[in-house]
Amino acid sequence: MNVSFVADEMLGKLAKWLRIIGICVFTNETEDNFDDEALKLAKKTGAVLLTRDESLYRRAVKRGFKAEFVPEDLDEALIYLSRKYGIDLRVDLSRTRCPLCNAPLRMVNAREVNPQDIPEQVLRSHEFVLVCDRCGKFYWIGRHYRSMLTRLKRLRELVNSSVDP
Numbered sequence: 001m002n003v004s005f006v007a008d009e010m011l012g013k014l015a016k017w018l019r020i021i022g023i024c025v026f027t028n029e030t031e032d033n034f035d036d037e038a039l040k041l042a043k044k045t046g047a048v049l050l051t052r053d054e055s056l057y058r059r060a061v062k063r064g065f066k067a068e069f070v071p072e073d074l075d076e077a078l079i080y081l082s083r084k085y086g087i088d089l090r091v092d093l094s095r096t097r098c099p100l101c102n103a104p105l106r107m108v109n110a111r112e113v114n115p116q117d118i119p120e121q122v123l124r125s126h127e128f129v130l131v132c133d134r135c136g137k138f139y140w141i142g143r144h145y146r147s148m149l150t151r152l153k154r155l156r157e158l159v160n161s162s163v164d165p
Protein backbone atom coordinates (compact mmCIF):
# COMPACT_ATOMS: atom_id res chain seq x y z
CA MET A 1 0.00 0.00 0.00
CA ASN A 2 2.56 2.56 -1.09
CA VAL A 3 0.22 4.68 -3.12
CA SER A 4 0.18 8.39 -2.34
CA PHE A 5 -2.19 11.06 -3.58
CA VAL A 6 -2.43 14.72 -4.41
CA ALA A 7 -5.94 15.90 -3.53
CA ASP A 8 -7.61 18.97 -4.89
CA GLU A 9 -9.06 21.45 -2.45
CA MET A 10 -12.64 20.24 -2.97
CA LEU A 11 -11.60 16.95 -1.46
CA GLY A 12 -10.53 18.13 1.98
CA LYS A 13 -12.67 15.62 3.82
CA LEU A 14 -11.49 12.69 1.75
CA ALA A 15 -7.88 13.80 2.27
CA LYS A 16 -8.42 13.81 6.05
CA TRP A 17 -9.88 10.31 6.10
CA LEU A 18 -7.12 8.90 3.91
CA ARG A 19 -4.45 10.49 6.12
CA ILE A 20 -6.00 9.03 9.27
CA ILE A 21 -5.97 5.62 7.58
CA GLY A 22 -2.26 6.20 7.00
CA ILE A 23 -2.12 7.21 3.35
CA CYS A 24 0.11 10.10 2.32
CA VAL A 25 -2.09 12.80 0.76
CA PHE A 26 -0.49 16.01 -0.43
CA THR A 27 -2.59 19.10 -0.82
CA ASN A 28 -1.69 22.38 -2.36
CA GLU A 29 -0.12 24.65 0.22
CA THR A 30 -0.23 27.82 -1.78
CA GLU A 31 -3.59 29.33 -2.60
CA ASP A 32 -3.17 30.21 -6.23
CA ASN A 33 -3.04 28.11 -9.33
CA PHE A 34 -3.89 24.79 -7.80
CA ASP A 35 -3.97 22.93 -11.11
CA ASP A 36 -0.38 23.63 -12.03
CA GLU A 37 0.85 23.10 -8.49
CA ALA A 38 -1.00 19.81 -8.23
CA LEU A 39 0.45 18.52 -11.47
CA LYS A 40 3.93 19.62 -10.42
CA LEU A 41 3.52 17.83 -7.12
CA ALA A 42 2.16 14.71 -8.82
CA LYS A 43 5.15 14.70 -11.12
CA LYS A 44 7.65 15.19 -8.33
CA THR A 45 6.22 12.56 -6.00
CA GLY A 46 4.60 10.06 -8.37
CA ALA A 47 1.38 10.56 -6.44
CA VAL A 48 -2.00 9.93 -8.04
CA LEU A 49 -4.05 13.08 -8.54
CA LEU A 50 -7.50 13.00 -6.94
CA THR A 51 -9.90 15.57 -8.27
CA ARG A 52 -13.53 16.56 -8.69
CA ASP A 53 -12.58 18.95 -11.47
CA GLU A 54 -13.27 17.37 -14.84
CA SER A 55 -11.08 19.69 -16.86
CA LEU A 56 -8.13 19.19 -14.51
CA TYR A 57 -8.73 15.45 -14.67
CA ARG A 58 -8.70 15.47 -18.47
CA ARG A 59 -5.60 17.65 -18.58
CA ALA A 60 -3.78 15.38 -16.17
CA VAL A 61 -4.63 12.20 -18.07
CA LYS A 62 -3.71 13.79 -21.39
CA ARG A 63 -0.31 14.70 -20.00
CA GLY A 64 0.29 11.15 -18.80
CA PHE A 65 -0.40 11.57 -15.09
CA LYS A 66 -2.17 9.03 -12.97
CA ALA A 67 -5.42 10.67 -11.98
CA GLU A 68 -8.79 9.77 -10.54
CA PHE A 69 -12.04 11.63 -10.99
CA VAL A 70 -13.43 10.56 -7.64
CA PRO A 71 -17.07 10.18 -6.59
CA GLU A 72 -18.46 13.14 -4.68
CA ASP A 73 -19.80 11.02 -1.85
CA LEU A 74 -17.14 10.32 0.79
CA ASP A 75 -18.14 6.69 1.36
CA GLU A 76 -18.24 5.98 -2.35
CA ALA A 77 -14.87 7.65 -2.87
CA LEU A 78 -13.24 5.60 -0.09
CA ILE A 79 -14.72 2.36 -1.41
CA TYR A 80 -13.63 3.17 -4.94
CA LEU A 81 -10.04 3.96 -3.91
CA SER A 82 -9.90 0.99 -1.58
CA ARG A 83 -10.87 -1.39 -4.36
CA LYS A 84 -8.68 0.19 -6.99
CA TYR A 85 -5.51 0.66 -4.91
CA GLY A 86 -5.93 -2.14 -2.38
CA ILE A 87 -6.22 0.31 0.50
CA ASP A 88 -7.23 -1.36 3.72
CA LEU A 89 -9.84 0.92 5.27
CA ARG A 90 -8.68 0.63 8.84
CA VAL A 91 -6.64 2.74 11.22
CA ASP A 92 -3.23 1.51 12.25
CA LEU A 93 -2.01 3.89 14.94
CA SER A 94 1.60 3.27 14.01
CA ARG A 95 1.09 4.79 10.55
CA THR A 96 -1.73 7.25 10.98
CA ARG A 97 -1.08 10.78 9.71
CA CYS A 98 -2.13 14.23 10.80
CA PRO A 99 -5.49 14.95 9.13
CA LEU A 100 -4.54 18.60 8.85
CA CYS A 101 -0.99 18.57 7.54
CA ASN A 102 -0.23 14.98 6.46
CA ALA A 103 2.81 14.48 8.72
CA PRO A 104 3.05 11.07 10.43
CA LEU A 105 1.78 11.18 14.01
CA ARG A 106 3.81 10.06 16.98
CA MET A 107 2.34 8.23 19.96
CA VAL A 108 3.32 9.72 23.30
CA ASN A 109 2.58 8.84 26.87
CA ALA A 110 -0.15 11.20 28.08
CA ARG A 111 1.84 11.85 31.26
CA GLU A 112 4.66 13.34 29.23
CA VAL A 113 2.40 15.92 27.62
CA ASN A 114 2.33 19.46 28.89
CA PRO A 115 -1.05 19.68 30.70
CA GLN A 116 -1.75 22.94 28.92
CA ASP A 117 -1.76 21.19 25.57
CA ILE A 118 -4.73 18.88 26.06
CA PRO A 119 -7.89 18.94 28.22
CA GLU A 120 -7.49 17.59 31.71
CA GLN A 121 -10.11 14.85 31.35
CA VAL A 122 -8.24 13.55 28.29
CA LEU A 123 -5.02 13.40 30.29
CA ARG A 124 -6.77 11.51 33.05
CA SER A 125 -8.56 9.00 30.85
CA HIS A 126 -5.93 8.28 28.18
CA GLU A 127 -2.67 6.46 28.55
CA PHE A 128 -1.46 7.54 25.11
CA VAL A 129 -2.15 10.45 22.82
CA LEU A 130 -0.91 11.18 19.33
CA VAL A 131 1.06 14.28 18.46
CA CYS A 132 1.89 15.91 15.14
CA ASP A 133 5.48 17.11 15.21
CA ARG A 134 4.88 19.40 12.27
CA CYS A 135 1.81 21.42 13.30
CA GLY A 136 1.81 20.63 17.01
CA LYS A 137 -1.77 19.29 17.16
CA PHE A 138 -2.70 16.53 19.60
CA TYR A 139 -5.17 13.73 18.90
CA TRP A 140 -6.71 11.09 21.10
CA ILE A 141 -9.17 8.27 20.85
CA GLY A 142 -12.52 9.77 21.73
CA ARG A 143 -16.09 9.52 20.59
CA HIS A 144 -15.42 11.02 17.16
CA TYR A 145 -12.62 8.58 16.51
CA ARG A 146 -14.73 5.62 17.56
CA SER A 147 -17.54 6.64 15.22
CA MET A 148 -14.96 6.78 12.41
CA LEU A 149 -13.92 3.22 13.20
CA THR A 150 -17.54 2.09 13.02
CA ARG A 151 -17.97 3.79 9.66
CA LEU A 152 -14.76 2.25 8.31
CA LYS A 153 -15.86 -1.19 9.43
CA ARG A 154 -19.08 -0.80 7.45
CA LEU A 155 -17.11 0.42 4.43
CA ARG A 156 -14.76 -2.58 4.62
CA GLU A 157 -17.77 -4.86 4.50
CA LEU A 158 -18.98 -3.05 1.38
CA VAL A 159 -15.54 -3.24 -0.23
CA ASN A 160 -15.50 -6.98 0.32
CA SER A 161 -18.98 -7.51 -1.00
CA SER A 162 -19.74 -7.09 -4.65
CA VAL A 163 -22.61 -4.72 -3.95
CA ASP A 164 -22.16 -1.05 -4.69
CA PRO A 165 -22.88 1.37 -1.87
Ligand SMILES: [Zn+2]
Nearest residue numbers: 098101132135
Ligand atom coordinates in the same frame (compact mmCIF):
# COMPACT_ATOMS: atom_id res chain seq x y z
ZN1 LIG B 1 -0.11 18.25 11.65
